Amino acid sequence: MNYLVVRSTVLLCGFSAAIAAHAQAWPNKPIKFVVPFTAGGANDLMARAAAEGASKVLGQPVVIDNKPGAGGSLGAELVAKSPPDGYTFLISAAGVISNHMIKKSMPFKESDLVPVAMIALSPSIIVAPPNATYSNLKEFVEASKKSPDGFNFATAGTGSTPHFVAEILKSKYGAKLQVVPYKSGNESATAIMAGQVQATSEASIVSLPKITGGKMKALANTWTTRISSYSQLSTATEQGFPEVKIAHWAGVHAPAGVAAEIMDKVAAAVDAAMKTPEIANRLKASGIEPIGGTRASFNQFVAEEKARLAAVVKVSGMKED
Structure with missing residues:
Protein backbone atom coordinates (compact mmCIF):
# COMPACT_ATOMS: atom_id res chain seq x y z
CA MET A 1 0.00 0.00 0.00
CA ASN A 2 1.22 3.49 -0.78
CA TYR A 3 2.96 5.15 2.20
CA LEU A 4 1.00 8.37 1.75
CA VAL A 5 -2.29 6.48 1.72
CA VAL A 6 -1.35 4.64 4.90
CA ARG A 7 -0.22 7.84 6.58
CA SER A 8 -3.42 9.68 5.55
CA THR A 9 -5.54 6.82 6.86
CA VAL A 10 -3.73 6.84 10.20
CA LEU A 11 -4.06 10.61 10.53
CA LEU A 12 -7.76 10.47 9.65
CA CYS A 13 -8.40 7.74 12.22
CA GLY A 14 -6.47 9.69 14.81
CA PHE A 15 -8.47 12.84 14.07
CA SER A 16 -11.76 10.95 14.30
CA ALA A 17 -10.70 9.40 17.60
CA ALA A 18 -9.81 12.85 18.95
CA ILE A 19 -13.25 14.20 18.02
CA ALA A 20 -14.96 11.22 19.65
CA ALA A 21 -12.89 11.64 22.83
CA HIS A 22 -13.75 15.35 22.94
CA ALA A 23 -17.47 14.61 22.59
CA GLN A 24 -17.30 12.01 25.38
CA ALA A 25 -15.52 14.45 27.72
CA TRP A 26 -17.98 17.24 26.95
CA PRO A 27 -19.02 19.27 28.87
CA ASN A 28 -16.21 20.06 31.29
CA LYS A 29 -16.88 23.80 31.64
CA PRO A 30 -19.85 26.22 31.49
CA ILE A 31 -21.88 26.40 28.27
CA LYS A 32 -23.06 29.69 26.79
CA PHE A 33 -26.50 30.32 25.28
CA VAL A 34 -26.37 33.54 23.25
CA VAL A 35 -29.77 35.29 23.16
CA PRO A 36 -29.86 37.76 20.23
CA PHE A 37 -32.51 39.92 21.93
CA THR A 38 -32.82 41.96 25.11
CA ALA A 39 -33.63 40.38 28.46
CA GLY A 40 -37.27 39.90 29.40
CA GLY A 41 -38.74 39.08 26.00
CA ALA A 42 -40.26 35.79 24.87
CA ASN A 43 -37.01 34.49 23.34
CA ASP A 44 -35.04 35.35 26.48
CA LEU A 45 -37.57 33.75 28.84
CA MET A 46 -37.64 30.53 26.83
CA ALA A 47 -33.83 30.50 26.75
CA ARG A 48 -33.61 30.84 30.53
CA ALA A 49 -36.08 28.01 31.08
CA ALA A 50 -34.08 25.76 28.76
CA ALA A 51 -30.80 26.75 30.40
CA GLU A 52 -32.17 26.05 33.86
CA GLY A 53 -33.29 22.53 33.01
CA ALA A 54 -30.43 21.64 30.65
CA SER A 55 -27.76 22.59 33.17
CA LYS A 56 -29.12 19.99 35.60
CA VAL A 57 -28.97 17.28 32.93
CA LEU A 58 -25.53 18.23 31.62
CA GLY A 59 -23.92 18.85 35.00
CA GLN A 60 -22.49 22.24 34.01
CA PRO A 61 -23.84 25.81 34.28
CA VAL A 62 -25.59 27.08 31.15
CA VAL A 63 -25.05 30.84 31.04
CA ILE A 64 -27.30 33.30 29.19
CA ASP A 65 -25.52 36.02 27.22
CA ASN A 66 -27.83 38.68 25.72
CA LYS A 67 -26.44 40.14 22.47
CA PRO A 68 -29.29 42.17 20.90
CA GLY A 69 -29.06 44.09 17.65
CA ALA A 70 -29.75 44.02 13.91
CA GLY A 71 -32.97 42.02 14.27
CA GLY A 72 -31.15 39.13 15.92
CA SER A 73 -28.32 39.04 13.37
CA LEU A 74 -25.67 40.41 15.76
CA GLY A 75 -25.97 37.51 18.19
CA ALA A 76 -26.34 35.02 15.36
CA GLU A 77 -23.12 36.24 13.74
CA LEU A 78 -21.25 35.92 17.04
CA VAL A 79 -22.28 32.26 17.33
CA ALA A 80 -21.76 31.50 13.63
CA LYS A 81 -18.14 32.64 13.97
CA SER A 82 -17.51 30.93 17.31
CA PRO A 83 -15.28 27.83 17.62
CA PRO A 84 -17.37 24.68 17.07
CA ASP A 85 -16.32 23.21 20.41
CA GLY A 86 -19.81 22.77 21.87
CA TYR A 87 -19.61 25.61 24.38
CA THR A 88 -21.40 28.39 22.47
CA PHE A 89 -24.94 28.07 21.08
CA LEU A 90 -27.49 30.48 19.66
CA ILE A 91 -31.02 30.78 21.00
CA SER A 92 -32.60 31.04 17.59
CA ALA A 93 -35.88 32.49 16.38
CA ALA A 94 -37.63 32.81 13.02
CA GLY A 95 -35.12 35.48 11.99
CA VAL A 96 -32.39 32.86 11.69
CA ILE A 97 -34.40 31.66 8.68
CA SER A 98 -36.06 34.81 7.33
CA ASN A 99 -33.16 37.28 7.65
CA HIS A 100 -31.29 35.52 4.85
CA MET A 101 -34.40 35.85 2.67
CA ILE A 102 -35.07 39.55 3.11
CA LYS A 103 -31.80 41.28 4.00
CA LYS A 104 -29.58 42.63 1.23
CA SER A 105 -26.50 41.09 2.82
CA MET A 106 -25.62 39.00 5.85
CA PRO A 107 -22.26 38.76 7.67
CA PHE A 108 -22.37 34.96 7.65
CA LYS A 109 -23.75 32.13 5.53
CA GLU A 110 -26.99 30.36 6.36
CA SER A 111 -25.05 27.09 6.52
CA ASP A 112 -22.81 28.49 9.27
CA LEU A 113 -25.53 27.70 11.81
CA VAL A 114 -26.97 24.22 12.37
CA PRO A 115 -30.34 23.36 14.03
CA VAL A 116 -29.94 21.50 17.32
CA ALA A 117 -33.08 21.63 19.45
CA MET A 118 -36.54 23.13 19.71
CA ILE A 119 -37.25 24.80 23.03
CA ALA A 120 -40.75 26.25 23.02
CA LEU A 121 -43.05 28.68 21.26
CA SER A 122 -45.24 31.61 22.13
CA THR A 222 -52.15 32.01 14.98
CA TRP A 223 -50.73 28.62 16.00
CA THR A 224 -52.21 25.16 15.35
CA THR A 225 -53.38 24.49 18.91
CA ARG A 226 -55.09 26.61 21.54
CA ILE A 227 -53.01 28.33 24.21
CA SER A 228 -52.93 26.29 27.41
CA SER A 229 -53.51 29.29 29.68
CA TYR A 230 -56.11 30.96 27.42
CA SER A 231 -57.98 28.10 25.78
CA GLN A 232 -61.12 30.18 25.18
CA LEU A 233 -59.40 31.84 22.20
CA SER A 234 -59.86 29.83 19.01
CA THR A 235 -57.12 29.35 16.45
CA ALA A 236 -57.06 30.96 13.02
CA THR A 237 -57.39 27.46 11.56
CA GLU A 238 -60.57 26.85 13.56
CA GLN A 239 -61.94 30.12 12.18
CA GLY A 240 -61.29 29.07 8.58
CA PHE A 241 -57.78 30.50 8.04
CA PRO A 242 -55.46 27.44 8.02
CA GLU A 243 -52.64 29.27 6.22
CA VAL A 244 -52.25 31.63 9.18
CA LYS A 245 -49.76 29.46 11.04
CA ILE A 246 -46.96 31.30 12.79
CA ALA A 247 -45.49 31.66 16.26
CA HIS A 248 -42.67 33.29 18.17
CA TRP A 249 -40.48 30.22 18.66
CA ALA A 250 -37.13 29.67 20.29
CA GLY A 251 -34.67 26.93 19.44
CA VAL A 252 -30.98 26.15 19.73
CA HIS A 253 -28.56 26.45 16.82
CA ALA A 254 -24.85 25.57 16.86
CA PRO A 255 -21.89 26.77 14.82
CA ALA A 256 -21.30 24.40 11.91
CA GLY A 257 -18.78 21.75 12.84
CA VAL A 258 -19.94 20.88 16.35
CA ALA A 259 -19.77 17.11 16.89
CA ALA A 260 -23.08 15.30 16.32
CA GLU A 261 -22.74 13.56 19.68
CA ILE A 262 -22.59 16.92 21.46
CA MET A 263 -25.60 18.28 19.58
CA ASP A 264 -27.56 15.14 20.44
CA LYS A 265 -26.72 15.63 24.12
CA VAL A 266 -27.88 19.26 23.99
CA ALA A 267 -31.13 18.28 22.27
CA ALA A 268 -31.79 15.57 24.86
CA ALA A 269 -31.06 18.00 27.72
CA VAL A 270 -33.42 20.66 26.32
CA ASP A 271 -36.10 18.05 25.72
CA ALA A 272 -35.78 16.90 29.34
CA ALA A 273 -36.02 20.52 30.51
CA MET A 274 -39.27 21.05 28.59
CA LYS A 275 -40.72 17.89 30.14
CA THR A 276 -39.85 18.95 33.70
CA PRO A 277 -43.27 19.66 35.32
CA GLU A 278 -42.06 22.76 37.20
CA ILE A 279 -40.58 24.38 34.09
CA ALA A 280 -43.38 23.28 31.74
CA ASN A 281 -46.13 24.55 34.05
CA ARG A 282 -44.36 27.86 34.56
CA LEU A 283 -44.03 28.40 30.81
CA LYS A 284 -47.64 27.42 30.12
CA ALA A 285 -48.92 29.83 32.77
CA SER A 286 -47.24 32.71 30.94
CA GLY A 287 -48.65 31.74 27.52
CA ILE A 288 -45.65 29.76 26.27
CA GLU A 289 -45.98 26.19 25.01
CA PRO A 290 -42.99 23.92 25.84
CA ILE A 291 -42.02 21.71 22.88
CA GLY A 292 -38.62 20.01 23.09
CA GLY A 293 -38.16 16.93 20.91
CA THR A 294 -35.22 15.46 19.03
CA ARG A 295 -32.58 17.04 16.83
CA ALA A 296 -34.27 15.40 13.84
CA SER A 297 -37.69 16.84 14.70
CA PHE A 298 -36.23 20.35 15.00
CA ASN A 299 -34.44 20.00 11.66
CA GLN A 300 -37.77 19.06 10.10
CA PHE A 301 -39.50 22.04 11.75
CA VAL A 302 -36.83 24.44 10.46
CA ALA A 303 -37.07 23.01 6.93
CA GLU A 304 -40.87 23.39 6.91
CA GLU A 305 -40.66 26.94 8.30
CA LYS A 306 -38.10 27.87 5.65
CA ALA A 307 -40.29 26.62 2.80
CA ARG A 308 -43.42 28.29 4.17
CA LEU A 309 -41.83 31.67 4.93
CA ALA A 310 -39.99 31.71 1.60
CA ALA A 311 -43.32 31.42 -0.21
CA VAL A 312 -44.69 34.42 1.71
CA VAL A 313 -41.55 36.46 1.00
CA LYS A 314 -41.81 35.68 -2.72
CA VAL A 315 -45.49 36.55 -3.05
CA SER A 316 -45.25 39.74 -0.99
CA GLY A 317 -41.91 40.93 -2.34
CA MET A 318 -40.76 41.40 1.25
CA LYS A 319 -37.37 43.10 1.37
CA GLU A 320 -35.21 44.86 3.92
CA ASP A 321 -36.15 48.51 4.53
Missing part, protein backbone atom coordinates in the same frame (compact mmCIF):
# COMPACT_ATOMS: atom_id res chain seq x y z
CA PRO A 123 -48.25 31.62 19.78
CA SER A 124 -48.90 34.93 18.09
CA ILE A 125 -52.27 36.52 18.87
CA ILE A 126 -53.97 38.83 16.39
CA VAL A 127 -55.30 41.71 18.44
CA ALA A 128 -57.43 44.80 17.88
CA PRO A 129 -58.31 47.92 19.91
CA PRO A 130 -60.66 47.08 22.80
CA ASN A 131 -63.55 49.02 21.23
CA ALA A 132 -63.23 47.42 17.78
CA THR A 133 -66.54 46.41 16.22
CA TYR A 134 -65.10 43.10 14.94
CA SER A 135 -64.67 40.27 17.46
CA ASN A 136 -62.89 37.53 15.52
CA LEU A 137 -60.57 37.10 12.55
CA LYS A 138 -63.34 36.45 10.02
CA GLU A 139 -65.16 39.65 10.97
CA PHE A 140 -61.88 41.59 10.84
CA VAL A 141 -60.98 40.39 7.34
CA GLU A 142 -64.49 41.09 6.01
CA ALA A 143 -64.51 44.56 7.60
CA SER A 144 -61.14 45.36 6.02
CA LYS A 145 -62.50 44.47 2.57
CA LYS A 146 -65.48 46.80 3.03
CA SER A 147 -63.38 49.72 4.27
CA PRO A 148 -62.65 52.26 1.49
CA ASP A 149 -58.98 52.54 2.44
CA GLY A 150 -58.58 49.17 4.09
CA PHE A 151 -57.20 48.66 7.60
CA ASN A 152 -53.80 49.56 9.05
CA PHE A 153 -51.91 46.55 10.44
CA ALA A 154 -49.02 47.40 12.76
CA THR A 155 -45.78 45.40 12.62
CA ALA A 156 -42.43 45.43 14.42
CA GLY A 157 -40.66 46.09 11.11
CA THR A 158 -39.92 44.24 7.89
CA GLY A 159 -39.70 40.49 8.37
CA SER A 160 -41.17 40.53 11.86
CA THR A 161 -43.78 37.93 12.83
CA PRO A 162 -46.71 40.39 12.54
CA HIS A 163 -45.43 41.37 9.08
CA PHE A 164 -45.70 37.73 7.99
CA VAL A 165 -49.18 37.48 9.54
CA ALA A 166 -50.34 40.55 7.60
CA GLU A 167 -48.89 39.32 4.29
CA ILE A 168 -50.50 35.89 4.70
CA LEU A 169 -53.88 37.51 5.37
CA LYS A 170 -53.46 39.68 2.29
CA SER A 171 -52.16 37.07 -0.15
CA LYS A 172 -54.19 34.05 0.97
CA TYR A 173 -57.47 35.59 2.13
CA GLY A 174 -57.76 38.94 0.36
CA ALA A 175 -57.63 41.10 3.48
CA LYS A 176 -57.29 44.77 2.59
CA LEU A 177 -54.39 45.81 4.78
CA GLN A 178 -51.80 48.55 4.87
CA VAL A 179 -48.66 47.37 6.68
CA VAL A 180 -47.48 50.03 9.15
CA PRO A 181 -43.95 49.26 10.41
CA TYR A 182 -43.03 50.37 13.92
CA LYS A 183 -39.61 50.03 15.54
CA SER A 184 -40.74 47.40 18.03
CA GLY A 185 -43.61 45.25 19.21
CA ASN A 186 -44.06 47.57 22.19
CA GLU A 187 -44.68 50.52 19.87
CA SER A 188 -47.19 48.64 17.76
CA ALA A 189 -48.97 47.45 20.92
CA THR A 190 -49.20 51.05 22.11
CA ALA A 191 -50.69 52.02 18.74
CA ILE A 192 -53.34 49.31 19.14
CA MET A 193 -54.29 50.37 22.65
CA ALA A 194 -54.55 53.99 21.48
CA GLY A 195 -56.76 52.98 18.54
CA GLN A 196 -54.27 54.34 15.99
CA VAL A 197 -54.28 51.12 13.93
CA GLN A 198 -56.91 48.43 13.40
CA ALA A 199 -54.84 45.35 14.29
CA THR A 200 -51.47 43.75 14.91
CA SER A 201 -50.20 40.42 16.20
CA GLU A 202 -47.98 39.83 19.18
CA ALA A 203 -46.54 36.94 21.18
CA SER A 204 -49.00 35.48 23.66
CA ILE A 205 -46.66 36.11 26.59
CA VAL A 206 -46.75 39.84 25.77
CA SER A 207 -50.35 40.26 24.67
CA LEU A 208 -52.25 38.07 27.14
CA PRO A 209 -51.87 40.45 30.13
CA LYS A 210 -53.17 43.30 27.97
CA ILE A 211 -56.05 41.17 26.68
CA THR A 212 -57.15 40.01 30.12
CA GLY A 213 -56.72 43.58 31.36
CA GLY A 214 -59.17 44.87 28.74
CA LYS A 215 -56.57 46.91 26.83
CA MET A 216 -56.76 44.77 23.68
CA LYS A 217 -59.30 42.53 22.00
CA ALA A 218 -58.11 39.07 20.94
CA LEU A 219 -59.25 37.95 17.48
CA ALA A 220 -57.37 34.68 16.93
CA ASN A 221 -54.43 32.56 17.98
Whole structure:
Protein backbone atom coordinates (compact mmCIF):
# COMPACT_ATOMS: atom_id res chain seq x y z
CA MET A 1 0.00 0.00 0.00
CA ASN A 2 1.22 3.49 -0.78
CA TYR A 3 2.96 5.15 2.20
CA LEU A 4 1.00 8.37 1.75
CA VAL A 5 -2.29 6.48 1.72
CA VAL A 6 -1.35 4.64 4.90
CA ARG A 7 -0.22 7.84 6.58
CA SER A 8 -3.42 9.68 5.55
CA THR A 9 -5.54 6.82 6.86
CA VAL A 10 -3.73 6.84 10.20
CA LEU A 11 -4.06 10.61 10.53
CA LEU A 12 -7.76 10.47 9.65
CA CYS A 13 -8.40 7.74 12.22
CA GLY A 14 -6.47 9.69 14.81
CA PHE A 15 -8.47 12.84 14.07
CA SER A 16 -11.76 10.95 14.30
CA ALA A 17 -10.70 9.40 17.60
CA ALA A 18 -9.81 12.85 18.95
CA ILE A 19 -13.25 14.20 18.02
CA ALA A 20 -14.96 11.22 19.65
CA ALA A 21 -12.89 11.64 22.83
CA HIS A 22 -13.75 15.35 22.94
CA ALA A 23 -17.47 14.61 22.59
CA GLN A 24 -17.30 12.01 25.38
CA ALA A 25 -15.52 14.45 27.72
CA TRP A 26 -17.98 17.24 26.95
CA PRO A 27 -19.02 19.27 28.87
CA ASN A 28 -16.21 20.06 31.29
CA LYS A 29 -16.88 23.80 31.64
CA PRO A 30 -19.85 26.22 31.49
CA ILE A 31 -21.88 26.40 28.27
CA LYS A 32 -23.06 29.69 26.79
CA PHE A 33 -26.50 30.32 25.28
CA VAL A 34 -26.37 33.54 23.25
CA VAL A 35 -29.77 35.29 23.16
CA PRO A 36 -29.86 37.76 20.23
CA PHE A 37 -32.51 39.92 21.93
CA THR A 38 -32.82 41.96 25.11
CA ALA A 39 -33.63 40.38 28.46
CA GLY A 40 -37.27 39.90 29.40
CA GLY A 41 -38.74 39.08 26.00
CA ALA A 42 -40.26 35.79 24.87
CA ASN A 43 -37.01 34.49 23.34
CA ASP A 44 -35.04 35.35 26.48
CA LEU A 45 -37.57 33.75 28.84
CA MET A 46 -37.64 30.53 26.83
CA ALA A 47 -33.83 30.50 26.75
CA ARG A 48 -33.61 30.84 30.53
CA ALA A 49 -36.08 28.01 31.08
CA ALA A 50 -34.08 25.76 28.76
CA ALA A 51 -30.80 26.75 30.40
CA GLU A 52 -32.17 26.05 33.86
CA GLY A 53 -33.29 22.53 33.01
CA ALA A 54 -30.43 21.64 30.65
CA SER A 55 -27.76 22.59 33.17
CA LYS A 56 -29.12 19.99 35.60
CA VAL A 57 -28.97 17.28 32.93
CA LEU A 58 -25.53 18.23 31.62
CA GLY A 59 -23.92 18.85 35.00
CA GLN A 60 -22.49 22.24 34.01
CA PRO A 61 -23.84 25.81 34.28
CA VAL A 62 -25.59 27.08 31.15
CA VAL A 63 -25.05 30.84 31.04
CA ILE A 64 -27.30 33.30 29.19
CA ASP A 65 -25.52 36.02 27.22
CA ASN A 66 -27.83 38.68 25.72
CA LYS A 67 -26.44 40.14 22.47
CA PRO A 68 -29.29 42.17 20.90
CA GLY A 69 -29.06 44.09 17.65
CA ALA A 70 -29.75 44.02 13.91
CA GLY A 71 -32.97 42.02 14.27
CA GLY A 72 -31.15 39.13 15.92
CA SER A 73 -28.32 39.04 13.37
CA LEU A 74 -25.67 40.41 15.76
CA GLY A 75 -25.97 37.51 18.19
CA ALA A 76 -26.34 35.02 15.36
CA GLU A 77 -23.12 36.24 13.74
CA LEU A 78 -21.25 35.92 17.04
CA VAL A 79 -22.28 32.26 17.33
CA ALA A 80 -21.76 31.50 13.63
CA LYS A 81 -18.14 32.64 13.97
CA SER A 82 -17.51 30.93 17.31
CA PRO A 83 -15.28 27.83 17.62
CA PRO A 84 -17.37 24.68 17.07
CA ASP A 85 -16.32 23.21 20.41
CA GLY A 86 -19.81 22.77 21.87
CA TYR A 87 -19.61 25.61 24.38
CA THR A 88 -21.40 28.39 22.47
CA PHE A 89 -24.94 28.07 21.08
CA LEU A 90 -27.49 30.48 19.66
CA ILE A 91 -31.02 30.78 21.00
CA SER A 92 -32.60 31.04 17.59
CA ALA A 93 -35.88 32.49 16.38
CA ALA A 94 -37.63 32.81 13.02
CA GLY A 95 -35.12 35.48 11.99
CA VAL A 96 -32.39 32.86 11.69
CA ILE A 97 -34.40 31.66 8.68
CA SER A 98 -36.06 34.81 7.33
CA ASN A 99 -33.16 37.28 7.65
CA HIS A 100 -31.29 35.52 4.85
CA MET A 101 -34.40 35.85 2.67
CA ILE A 102 -35.07 39.55 3.11
CA LYS A 103 -31.80 41.28 4.00
CA LYS A 104 -29.58 42.63 1.23
CA SER A 105 -26.50 41.09 2.82
CA MET A 106 -25.62 39.00 5.85
CA PRO A 107 -22.26 38.76 7.67
CA PHE A 108 -22.37 34.96 7.65
CA LYS A 109 -23.75 32.13 5.53
CA GLU A 110 -26.99 30.36 6.36
CA SER A 111 -25.05 27.09 6.52
CA ASP A 112 -22.81 28.49 9.27
CA LEU A 113 -25.53 27.70 11.81
CA VAL A 114 -26.97 24.22 12.37
CA PRO A 115 -30.34 23.36 14.03
CA VAL A 116 -29.94 21.50 17.32
CA ALA A 117 -33.08 21.63 19.45
CA MET A 118 -36.54 23.13 19.71
CA ILE A 119 -37.25 24.80 23.03
CA ALA A 120 -40.75 26.25 23.02
CA LEU A 121 -43.05 28.68 21.26
CA SER A 122 -45.24 31.61 22.13
CA PRO A 123 -48.25 31.62 19.78
CA SER A 124 -48.90 34.93 18.09
CA ILE A 125 -52.27 36.52 18.87
CA ILE A 126 -53.97 38.83 16.39
CA VAL A 127 -55.30 41.71 18.44
CA ALA A 128 -57.43 44.80 17.88
CA PRO A 129 -58.31 47.92 19.91
CA PRO A 130 -60.66 47.08 22.80
CA ASN A 131 -63.55 49.02 21.23
CA ALA A 132 -63.23 47.42 17.78
CA THR A 133 -66.54 46.41 16.22
CA TYR A 134 -65.10 43.10 14.94
CA SER A 135 -64.67 40.27 17.46
CA ASN A 136 -62.89 37.53 15.52
CA LEU A 137 -60.57 37.10 12.55
CA LYS A 138 -63.34 36.45 10.02
CA GLU A 139 -65.16 39.65 10.97
CA PHE A 140 -61.88 41.59 10.84
CA VAL A 141 -60.98 40.39 7.34
CA GLU A 142 -64.49 41.09 6.01
CA ALA A 143 -64.51 44.56 7.60
CA SER A 144 -61.14 45.36 6.02
CA LYS A 145 -62.50 44.47 2.57
CA LYS A 146 -65.48 46.80 3.03
CA SER A 147 -63.38 49.72 4.27
CA PRO A 148 -62.65 52.26 1.49
CA ASP A 149 -58.98 52.54 2.44
CA GLY A 150 -58.58 49.17 4.09
CA PHE A 151 -57.20 48.66 7.60
CA ASN A 152 -53.80 49.56 9.05
CA PHE A 153 -51.91 46.55 10.44
CA ALA A 154 -49.02 47.40 12.76
CA THR A 155 -45.78 45.40 12.62
CA ALA A 156 -42.43 45.43 14.42
CA GLY A 157 -40.66 46.09 11.11
CA THR A 158 -39.92 44.24 7.89
CA GLY A 159 -39.70 40.49 8.37
CA SER A 160 -41.17 40.53 11.86
CA THR A 161 -43.78 37.93 12.83
CA PRO A 162 -46.71 40.39 12.54
CA HIS A 163 -45.43 41.37 9.08
CA PHE A 164 -45.70 37.73 7.99
CA VAL A 165 -49.18 37.48 9.54
CA ALA A 166 -50.34 40.55 7.60
CA GLU A 167 -48.89 39.32 4.29
CA ILE A 168 -50.50 35.89 4.70
CA LEU A 169 -53.88 37.51 5.37
CA LYS A 170 -53.46 39.68 2.29
CA SER A 171 -52.16 37.07 -0.15
CA LYS A 172 -54.19 34.05 0.97
CA TYR A 173 -57.47 35.59 2.13
CA GLY A 174 -57.76 38.94 0.36
CA ALA A 175 -57.63 41.10 3.48
CA LYS A 176 -57.29 44.77 2.59
CA LEU A 177 -54.39 45.81 4.78
CA GLN A 178 -51.80 48.55 4.87
CA VAL A 179 -48.66 47.37 6.68
CA VAL A 180 -47.48 50.03 9.15
CA PRO A 181 -43.95 49.26 10.41
CA TYR A 182 -43.03 50.37 13.92
CA LYS A 183 -39.61 50.03 15.54
CA SER A 184 -40.74 47.40 18.03
CA GLY A 185 -43.61 45.25 19.21
CA ASN A 186 -44.06 47.57 22.19
CA GLU A 187 -44.68 50.52 19.87
CA SER A 188 -47.19 48.64 17.76
CA ALA A 189 -48.97 47.45 20.92
CA THR A 190 -49.20 51.05 22.11
CA ALA A 191 -50.69 52.02 18.74
CA ILE A 192 -53.34 49.31 19.14
CA MET A 193 -54.29 50.37 22.65
CA ALA A 194 -54.55 53.99 21.48
CA GLY A 195 -56.76 52.98 18.54
CA GLN A 196 -54.27 54.34 15.99
CA VAL A 197 -54.28 51.12 13.93
CA GLN A 198 -56.91 48.43 13.40
CA ALA A 199 -54.84 45.35 14.29
CA THR A 200 -51.47 43.75 14.91
CA SER A 201 -50.20 40.42 16.20
CA GLU A 202 -47.98 39.83 19.18
CA ALA A 203 -46.54 36.94 21.18
CA SER A 204 -49.00 35.48 23.66
CA ILE A 205 -46.66 36.11 26.59
CA VAL A 206 -46.75 39.84 25.77
CA SER A 207 -50.35 40.26 24.67
CA LEU A 208 -52.25 38.07 27.14
CA PRO A 209 -51.87 40.45 30.13
CA LYS A 210 -53.17 43.30 27.97
CA ILE A 211 -56.05 41.17 26.68
CA THR A 212 -57.15 40.01 30.12
CA GLY A 213 -56.72 43.58 31.36
CA GLY A 214 -59.17 44.87 28.74
CA LYS A 215 -56.57 46.91 26.83
CA MET A 216 -56.76 44.77 23.68
CA LYS A 217 -59.30 42.53 22.00
CA ALA A 218 -58.11 39.07 20.94
CA LEU A 219 -59.25 37.95 17.48
CA ALA A 220 -57.37 34.68 16.93
CA ASN A 221 -54.43 32.56 17.98
CA THR A 222 -52.15 32.01 14.98
CA TRP A 223 -50.73 28.62 16.00
CA THR A 224 -52.21 25.16 15.35
CA THR A 225 -53.38 24.49 18.91
CA ARG A 226 -55.09 26.61 21.54
CA ILE A 227 -53.01 28.33 24.21
CA SER A 228 -52.93 26.29 27.41
CA SER A 229 -53.51 29.29 29.68
CA TYR A 230 -56.11 30.96 27.42
CA SER A 231 -57.98 28.10 25.78
CA GLN A 232 -61.12 30.18 25.18
CA LEU A 233 -59.40 31.84 22.20
CA SER A 234 -59.86 29.83 19.01
CA THR A 235 -57.12 29.35 16.45
CA ALA A 236 -57.06 30.96 13.02
CA THR A 237 -57.39 27.46 11.56
CA GLU A 238 -60.57 26.85 13.56
CA GLN A 239 -61.94 30.12 12.18
CA GLY A 240 -61.29 29.07 8.58
CA PHE A 241 -57.78 30.50 8.04
CA PRO A 242 -55.46 27.44 8.02
CA GLU A 243 -52.64 29.27 6.22
CA VAL A 244 -52.25 31.63 9.18
CA LYS A 245 -49.76 29.46 11.04
CA ILE A 246 -46.96 31.30 12.79
CA ALA A 247 -45.49 31.66 16.26
CA HIS A 248 -42.67 33.29 18.17
CA TRP A 249 -40.48 30.22 18.66
CA ALA A 250 -37.13 29.67 20.29
CA GLY A 251 -34.67 26.93 19.44
CA VAL A 252 -30.98 26.15 19.73
CA HIS A 253 -28.56 26.45 16.82
CA ALA A 254 -24.85 25.57 16.86
CA PRO A 255 -21.89 26.77 14.82
CA ALA A 256 -21.30 24.40 11.91
CA GLY A 257 -18.78 21.75 12.84
CA VAL A 258 -19.94 20.88 16.35
CA ALA A 259 -19.77 17.11 16.89
CA ALA A 260 -23.08 15.30 16.32
CA GLU A 261 -22.74 13.56 19.68
CA ILE A 262 -22.59 16.92 21.46
CA MET A 263 -25.60 18.28 19.58
CA ASP A 264 -27.56 15.14 20.44
CA LYS A 265 -26.72 15.63 24.12
CA VAL A 266 -27.88 19.26 23.99
CA ALA A 267 -31.13 18.28 22.27
CA ALA A 268 -31.79 15.57 24.86
CA ALA A 269 -31.06 18.00 27.72
CA VAL A 270 -33.42 20.66 26.32
CA ASP A 271 -36.10 18.05 25.72
CA ALA A 272 -35.78 16.90 29.34
CA ALA A 273 -36.02 20.52 30.51
CA MET A 274 -39.27 21.05 28.59
CA LYS A 275 -40.72 17.89 30.14
CA THR A 276 -39.85 18.95 33.70
CA PRO A 277 -43.27 19.66 35.32
CA GLU A 278 -42.06 22.76 37.20
CA ILE A 279 -40.58 24.38 34.09
CA ALA A 280 -43.38 23.28 31.74
CA ASN A 281 -46.13 24.55 34.05
CA ARG A 282 -44.36 27.86 34.56
CA LEU A 283 -44.03 28.40 30.81
CA LYS A 284 -47.64 27.42 30.12
CA ALA A 285 -48.92 29.83 32.77
CA SER A 286 -47.24 32.71 30.94
CA GLY A 287 -48.65 31.74 27.52
CA ILE A 288 -45.65 29.76 26.27
CA GLU A 289 -45.98 26.19 25.01
CA PRO A 290 -42.99 23.92 25.84
CA ILE A 291 -42.02 21.71 22.88
CA GLY A 292 -38.62 20.01 23.09
CA GLY A 293 -38.16 16.93 20.91
CA THR A 294 -35.22 15.46 19.03
CA ARG A 295 -32.58 17.04 16.83
CA ALA A 296 -34.27 15.40 13.84
CA SER A 297 -37.69 16.84 14.70
CA PHE A 298 -36.23 20.35 15.00
CA ASN A 299 -34.44 20.00 11.66
CA GLN A 300 -37.77 19.06 10.10
CA PHE A 301 -39.50 22.04 11.75
CA VAL A 302 -36.83 24.44 10.46
CA ALA A 303 -37.07 23.01 6.93
CA GLU A 304 -40.87 23.39 6.91
CA GLU A 305 -40.66 26.94 8.30
CA LYS A 306 -38.10 27.87 5.65
CA ALA A 307 -40.29 26.62 2.80
CA ARG A 308 -43.42 28.29 4.17
CA LEU A 309 -41.83 31.67 4.93
CA ALA A 310 -39.99 31.71 1.60
CA ALA A 311 -43.32 31.42 -0.21
CA VAL A 312 -44.69 34.42 1.71
CA VAL A 313 -41.55 36.46 1.00
CA LYS A 314 -41.81 35.68 -2.72
CA VAL A 315 -45.49 36.55 -3.05
CA SER A 316 -45.25 39.74 -0.99
CA GLY A 317 -41.91 40.93 -2.34
CA MET A 318 -40.76 41.40 1.25
CA LYS A 319 -37.37 43.10 1.37
CA GLU A 320 -35.21 44.86 3.92
CA ASP A 321 -36.15 48.51 4.53
